[in-house]
Amino acid sequence: MALRSISGMAIVVIWAFALLQARADVVIREERSPLKVTSTQYEVQIAPDGCLTNLRIGDQEFLAPGVSISRGTYFFAGGPLQLNTVEQVADNVVTASNETAAIRYEFGEKEMTWELTNKSDSSLVFFLVLSRDVQSAFSQAGVAVALPINEQWTKVVVVAGDAQLSINGCDKLWGPWQGPHQICQVSLDPKEEKSLKLSVGKVSSERLSQVFALVPKLTEAKLQLYSPQEHQVFQRTSVSEGTILLSGHTTTNPDSIRVRFKGKSVDGKLPGKWQSVEWIPETRSFSAMMHLPAGGWYSLEIEALKQGEVLAAEKIKALGVGEVFVGAGQSNSTNSGEFRTQQKTGMVASFSGTAWQIADDPQPGVADKSQGGSFWPAFGDAMYERFGVPIGVAATGYGGTSVNQWQPDGDLFPWMMTRIYQLGPLGFRALLWHQGESDVEMHSEEYYEKLRHVILSSRAQAGWYIPWFVAQASYHNPEKPSFDTVRNAQAKLWQQGIALEGPDTDTLIGDRRDLGGAGIHFSPKGLFEHGQIWADLVGNYVDEILGTVTRSELSATAWPEADVLFHRDPNWLGGDDAYSLDLGDGRVAWFFGDSFVAPTVPGERRGTTMVRNSIGIQSGYDPTSAKFKAYWQEFEGKPRSFIADEAEEFFWPGGSLVVDGKIIMLLMRARNANKKMAFETTGWGAVLIDNIKRPPDQWQIRKLDCPQNRFDVLVGSATLIKDSEHLVAFSVASESHDVYLVRWRLVDVAEGDLSSPEWWTGSTSDWVAQDKLVELPEPVFESGQTEFTVHFSREMNRYVQVQFSGFPLTPIALRTAPSLTGPWTALEEFYSPEETIPGSSKIDDSERMLYAAKAHPELASEGLALTYCSNTYDINHLFDGLDLYFPRFLQVDLPETKEKK
Structure with a gap:
C-alpha cells in the first residue's frame, strides 16, 4: 500500500515536472509592441491588434503580413478586425478580443491550439495568408500537390523549404490571392466557436523528394509583380479615381523601388512621373495602395534601384481602373x-x-x-x-x-x-x-x-x-x-x-x-441582346451611385391642395417638426414640435398656448381629402405638451415606429436658452405608447430610461427603421450634424428596454456596445441635419434620405444608398421652395428660415409626398398671421415612381 502511494506520488511529480518543462520550452516576451513567442521549434509574433503576424519554422516564414490588407492571420469583416485587448493569461497562453471576435492562442513546444470565437450576430471568417515560399502541400491522404489549390480540406500539411506546418480545422483552402499566396479559411456562424490545431516539424527526406519532383527549382525573376497583372481592372471608387494594389518581390538588394504609369485617363493624359514605393528589406518585398485616375489601359514600369542604378525592372502593358x-x-x-x-x-x-x-x-x-x-x-x-x-x-x-x-x-x-x-x-x-x-x-x-x-x-x-x-x-x-x-x-x-x-x-x-x-x-443575337439589357439596368445603377446622371427626371412641385389638411382642426394653429407614422387602417399619426393650440379667439394665434409637442391623427391616406384632428394634454384646464415637460426641459419628437403593436418614439430633450435660436439640446429621451388603436387621448404613455452618450449625439432625432432583428436610429451630432447609426434588439424595444444601445463603427458587421466606445465612431454620412427622414423606395430600390441642404434658406436635397450603412451618394439638391428667392416675402430675408424637410411615403400622392416648415425669427409676424408655421406639402416625381395607395 505504501509502495503504491509512493509510486502514485512519483507519477504526479513526474507529470508536474514534465508540464513545467513543456512550459519552459515556450517563452513569451514583449519586444517594443509585439509579443514574441519562441519555442525550440518555432517563433511567432502577435501584434498589438491581436493578429498573429509571423510564424517562422527554422529559417522559413510561413505567413504573409503586409500583402494588401493581410495581417498574416486575422478575422475578416469588410477588413481585418482589430482585437485590441491583448493579454497573456498564462505562461503559454495569449488572448485577444474585441466586441466582435476573440482568439485564444495556446503554445506548446511543437504545437499550437487557436480557439476562435465569433461573438457577433453575423457570420465571420478567419484567414491564414501563407507566404509566397509556401509552394506545396500534402493532402489528407498524404499526396503531394502544388499550391495554390481550391479544396474543401479540413487538414493539410504545407511546406516551405525543409519545414512543414500541419493545419487541422480549416474549412477551405483557396488561392491564389494577391499573386502566389494560398489562403486557409475558417468560417464561423454567429456565436460559433472553432479550434485550429497547428504543429510544426521538418519534412522527411521521402516527402522532400516528392516536393522537389512536384515543384522543380526554377530560376526566379529578379523582380516579380504579384499585382497588378496584365489586363487587370480595379474597381473605381468615384467617377474619376480608384485605388490599385501594387505588390511584388525582388531577389536583388535595392535601396529603393520606383514606379510610373503612362496612358490616358477619363480626364486626360497621365503625367508619367516616377513615384517611390515603400521597400521592405527584411522580406525583399514591396506593397502599396496607390491612387490612379479612372481610365486605361495604362502601362506600368517598375524598377529596383541601388544608388540610382537599376538592378531589376518589370513592365505591365495594360491595366485599368x-x-x-x-x-x-x-x-x-x-x-x-x-x-x-x-x-x-x-x-x-x-x-x-x-x-x-x-x-x-x-x-x-x-x-x-x-x-x-x-x-x-x-x-x-x-x-x-x-x-x-x-x-x-x-x-x-x-x-x-x-x-x-x-x-x-x-x-x-x-x-x-x-x-x-x-x-x-x-x-x-x-x-x-x-x-x-x-x-x-x-x-x-x-x-x-x-x-x-x-x-x-x-x-x-x-x-x-x-x-x-x-x-x-x-x-x-x-x-x-x-x-x-x-x-x-x-x-x-x-x-x-x-x-x-x-x-x-x-x-x-x-x-x-x-x-x-x-x-x-441563346443564339449570337440573343447573347448580344442579353448583354445589352444587362448593361442598360446596371449602367443606370452605376450612374446613380456615381451621381453622374443628371436629375432632370427628378422634379418636385408645390402641393397646395394638400396644405389644407393642417387647417382642418380650428383648435390647432400650426406646428413644426412634422414626422408621420402609418398606424394602419387608413390612420396616419403626425408628431409635431412647438405648436399653437387652443385659441381664445377663433383663427388667431394671439391668445393661443404654445405646447412643446402635439399629436395629429389623419384619417385617410389622401391629404387633400383626409380628416385631421390634433391632440395635446390638459392639466387643470390648461393645455400642456402631449409628452409632458420635465421642469425646465421639454421634448420634441424624433423618429418613431410601430413595434409589437406599440409606438416607440425617440425624443430630443431641450431647454430655453438666451440666444437667437432660443433653445439648446440636452440629450435624448424616448416613450413607449400603447393602446394606439384608440384616439390619442386614450393612449398609454410610458417614458423610458435612456442611456445618454458623451458625444453630444441626439440619438434618434431623425428616422427609426427596422433592420432584420434590430431597430436602427439615425442619430445626429449637435454641432457637426454628422450622422451615426445606433440600434437595439427589437425584442428589447418591445419591452421598453433601451439600456443596451450599439453603435455602427464603419463595418457592416461591426456594431459596438455604447459602454465600450472609446471615441466617436465612423459616421454613416456627414452634413446631415437634426431632423430628416430615411425610407426605402421600392421605385428606386434604394434607401432615400431627405433634408434641406443647409440653413436657413437653401434647397431641399436627397441622398440614396443600397443599405442603411451605405455607401450613401453625395447630397443632391432637387427643389428650391419659393421662399428661397431673395425678397420673395415682406419679411426681411435675414428673419426667415426653412427646415424640417421630411418624406411621407405612406401618403397617397402622384409621387412622393414631402413636407417642410417655413418659419421666421419675427415673433410678431408669426402671431399676426397664419401664412407661416403650418407644414407645407410637395410632390416629388422619383424615377419610375408608382402610385402607392
Whole structure:
C-alpha cells in the first residue's frame, strides 16, 4: 500500500515536472509592441491588434503580413478586425478580443491550439495568408500537390523549404490571392466557436523528394509583380479615381523601388512621373495602395534601384481602373451560348481566379468549365461605350444548377465566395445573378427564401454590402416561355430590397434562342441582346451611385391642395417638426414640435398656448381629402405638451415606429436658452405608447430610461427603421450634424428596454456596445441635419434620405444608398421652395428660415409626398398671421415612381 502511494506520488511529480518543462520550452516576451513567442521549434509574433503576424519554422516564414490588407492571420469583416485587448493569461497562453471576435492562442513546444470565437450576430471568417515560399502541400491522404489549390480540406500539411506546418480545422483552402499566396479559411456562424490545431516539424527526406519532383527549382525573376497583372481592372471608387494594389518581390538588394504609369485617363493624359514605393528589406518585398485616375489601359514600369542604378525592372502593358462585376447562376450566366462571341472594344477583361485576360469567350473561371458563348463580351462592350473606362468581369456560374446547390453549405457558394475574396472588399461594383430555369417547379416562397439566404450569407461572409442584381429567368422553350413561380420570387427580392432588379430575359425569344429558336440557351443575337439589357439596368445603377446622371427626371412641385389638411382642426394653429407614422387602417399619426393650440379667439394665434409637442391623427391616406384632428394634454384646464415637460426641459419628437403593436418614439430633450435660436439640446429621451388603436387621448404613455452618450449625439432625432432583428436610429451630432447609426434588439424595444444601445463603427458587421466606445465612431454620412427622414423606395430600390441642404434658406436635397450603412451618394439638391428667392416675402430675408424637410411615403400622392416648415425669427409676424408655421406639402416625381395607395 505504501509502495503504491509512493509510486502514485512519483507519477504526479513526474507529470508536474514534465508540464513545467513543456512550459519552459515556450517563452513569451514583449519586444517594443509585439509579443514574441519562441519555442525550440518555432517563433511567432502577435501584434498589438491581436493578429498573429509571423510564424517562422527554422529559417522559413510561413505567413504573409503586409500583402494588401493581410495581417498574416486575422478575422475578416469588410477588413481585418482589430482585437485590441491583448493579454497573456498564462505562461503559454495569449488572448485577444474585441466586441466582435476573440482568439485564444495556446503554445506548446511543437504545437499550437487557436480557439476562435465569433461573438457577433453575423457570420465571420478567419484567414491564414501563407507566404509566397509556401509552394506545396500534402493532402489528407498524404499526396503531394502544388499550391495554390481550391479544396474543401479540413487538414493539410504545407511546406516551405525543409519545414512543414500541419493545419487541422480549416474549412477551405483557396488561392491564389494577391499573386502566389494560398489562403486557409475558417468560417464561423454567429456565436460559433472553432479550434485550429497547428504543429510544426521538418519534412522527411521521402516527402522532400516528392516536393522537389512536384515543384522543380526554377530560376526566379529578379523582380516579380504579384499585382497588378496584365489586363487587370480595379474597381473605381468615384467617377474619376480608384485605388490599385501594387505588390511584388525582388531577389536583388535595392535601396529603393520606383514606379510610373503612362496612358490616358477619363480626364486626360497621365503625367508619367516616377513615384517611390515603400521597400521592405527584411522580406525583399514591396506593397502599396496607390491612387490612379479612372481610365486605361495604362502601362506600368517598375524598377529596383541601388544608388540610382537599376538592378531589376518589370513592365505591365495594360491595366485599368474602371467597373468590375461578378457573375453567378446557371448555364445562361456561363459559356452555354450557341457560339462563342468576342468583345469588340478591346477594353473588357475577364478574371479566372488566377489571371486576367481579354474577355473573349469562353469566359474563364466558371465552375462548370463550359466552353461555348456568353453575354459577357456584349455586356462589357456596352458598359465601356457608356462609361469610357475598362470593364472587368468574373463569371463563376454552373450550368443546370438549382438554387439548392448554391446554398452556403454546398460547393458552388464557396466557389463564388472565393472570387469575391480574391477581388477584395469593394473590389467590384455588383454581382449579377441569372438563374431560375431549374427551379420552375419550386414553390415561389421557397425559392425566395433560399435565394435570399444566399444573398444575405454572401454579404455576411464578405463583410461588406454586395449589391446583387437578380434577373427574371425561367424560360424553357417556345411552349413554356415563363413560369410565375420563380418569376414572382425573383420580383419579391426586388420589392423587399434584398436585390436590385435585373433584366427580364424570358422576353428574349424566337431567333434569340439556340437550335433555331427551340432551345433554352441563346443564339449570337440573343447573347448580344442579353448583354445589352444587362448593361442598360446596371449602367443606370452605376450612374446613380456615381451621381453622374443628371436629375432632370427628378422634379418636385408645390402641393397646395394638400396644405389644407393642417387647417382642418380650428383648435390647432400650426406646428413644426412634422414626422408621420402609418398606424394602419387608413390612420396616419403626425408628431409635431412647438405648436399653437387652443385659441381664445377663433383663427388667431394671439391668445393661443404654445405646447412643446402635439399629436395629429389623419384619417385617410389622401391629404387633400383626409380628416385631421390634433391632440395635446390638459392639466387643470390648461393645455400642456402631449409628452409632458420635465421642469425646465421639454421634448420634441424624433423618429418613431410601430413595434409589437406599440409606438416607440425617440425624443430630443431641450431647454430655453438666451440666444437667437432660443433653445439648446440636452440629450435624448424616448416613450413607449400603447393602446394606439384608440384616439390619442386614450393612449398609454410610458417614458423610458435612456442611456445618454458623451458625444453630444441626439440619438434618434431623425428616422427609426427596422433592420432584420434590430431597430436602427439615425442619430445626429449637435454641432457637426454628422450622422451615426445606433440600434437595439427589437425584442428589447418591445419591452421598453433601451439600456443596451450599439453603435455602427464603419463595418457592416461591426456594431459596438455604447459602454465600450472609446471615441466617436465612423459616421454613416456627414452634413446631415437634426431632423430628416430615411425610407426605402421600392421605385428606386434604394434607401432615400431627405433634408434641406443647409440653413436657413437653401434647397431641399436627397441622398440614396443600397443599405442603411451605405455607401450613401453625395447630397443632391432637387427643389428650391419659393421662399428661397431673395425678397420673395415682406419679411426681411435675414428673419426667415426653412427646415424640417421630411418624406411621407405612406401618403397617397402622384409621387412622393414631402413636407417642410417655413418659419421666421419675427415673433410678431408669426402671431399676426397664419401664412407661416403650418407644414407645407410637395410632390416629388422619383424615377419610375408608382402610385402607392
